[in-house]
Every structure is written in C-alpha cells, then in structure tokens.
Amino acid sequence: DTAVSQTPKYLVTQMGNDKSIKCEQNLGHDTMYWYKQDSKKFLKIMFSYNNKELIINETVPNRFSPKSPDKAHLNLHINSLELGDSAVYFCASSQGLRKETQYFGPGTRLLVL
Amino acid sequence: EDKVVQSPLSLVVHEGDTVTLNCSYEVTNFRSLLWYKQEKKAPTFLFMLTSSGIEKKSGRLSSILDKKELFSILNITATQTGDSAVYLCAVEAQSGGSNYKLTFGKGTLLTVNP
DSSP: OOSEEEEOSEEEEOTTOOEEEEEEEOSOOSEEEEEEEOTTOOEEEEEEEETTEEEEEOSOOTTEEEEEEETTEEEEEEOSOOGGGOEEEEEEEEETTEEEEEEEOOOEEEEEO | OOEEEEEOSEEEEETTOOEEEEEEEEOSSEEEEEEEEESSSSEEEEEEEOSTTOOEEETTEEEEEETTTTEEEEEEOSOOGGGOEEEEEEEEEEOSTTOEEEEEOOOEEEEEEO
16 A cells, blocks of 8 residues: 555656646655755755644745645645756655654656756 | 755765765754665655664664764664665754754765675
8 A cells, every 4th residue: 555645756847837746645644745856866845734734834936835635635736837846756744743754755757848 | 054964975885894874964953863765766764863872773774863063873784785775864953933944965875786
C-alpha cells in the first residue's frame, strides 16, 4: 500500500501555463509538506500544513499555492509557470511535527519548456 | 540567514570502510537536526537529534550532535554498496509562534564500490 502518493509522476508543460500536482497520504498523519529539489539536488521546504492550517511558508513566489481540502490531501497549484520552476517536487507527511514519522512521496518531475 | 554546510560534498570508498559525514550549522532558535538518506528518489528519514552528546544508532549508522560547536556527524561502519546515496542534513529552527524553518545542506554524495 502506498503511504504517500503524488500525481502526476512527470509533468512537461509550456511557460505561462497553470498546473497542479496532487498529493494524498493514507497514514492518518495530520501534517503535510511540499518540498522542491532543483537540478543541483538542493532540497528546500516550501509549505507545511498541520490540521489544514499553514504553519510554514518559506519565501516562495505567490504563483505557488497549496490547497488542502482535507487532512489526507495537500495539492500544489502553480500559476504562470516559469523555466526556473523546473524541479522535482516532493510531498511528505508526518504525525505532528515529528520528523521521525515523516514519509516522502515519490516525487513529481516538472519540466517547463 | 540560516546556513547548513555539509562536508565532504562527495566521497568514494570501498565496501567495508568506515565513513564520517559532517554537518555544521548556523541558525537562530535551533530546534533539531535531521539526517536523511536519498537514493534514486525520495529522501528517507534517518535520525533526529535535539540534545548534545547523545548518540543515536540504527544498525551500522550512528549520529551525534554537538550544540556547543554547532555540528553533527553521521558515521557509517562496514559500508555496503547499498549505502551509496546522497546524505542530507537539515536543521529545524523556531521562527515565531508555532512556525518553524527547515534548512537543508547540499548533501554528501557517498559512493561505495565493491
């Protein structure tokens, strides 16, 4: 059984488009995250949601917006895509802020042309 | 600005060797230090360290934190080819109220040759 799943796995799109990446976890966790890993493998946290409340929002452009319809889902919407948005986006979840319970999804590789 | 620096950036060893990976940090309102292993895809959690001098151990891996000197080390003994991965260090810091910041280092690429 998949603990944290993301769709799509790969996403190729043109500059200027709007796209969404979906994330679902079936672990019963109450905290979910989005991370971005660039081409140099540098990992950076973007957002963290706990009980549907945003508890961390690093300095990401406001073109990126997380949407959490319920505790099991945290989707990432990206408007007006730019070349620099090309990266692998990882979703993760944990119980509270306990990182020892954190599981990552398989990642979504986004390529903006 | 919070900083996390890992060294070396890459390391090649032979099976059976022991390796030590380093992570130093400069953050305000330190909360915890985390180690992750990233193979081809998503990172997996290894350790979370909050107190100085207490070694965390999991099989051949162990880690310790020095909050006075602001660094941590990750040791891997009797390395195996399956240990080949990028090892990421991250530091959590409180940033007001219930918010926190998480800063990652650039990782150490470990290659274990048979």
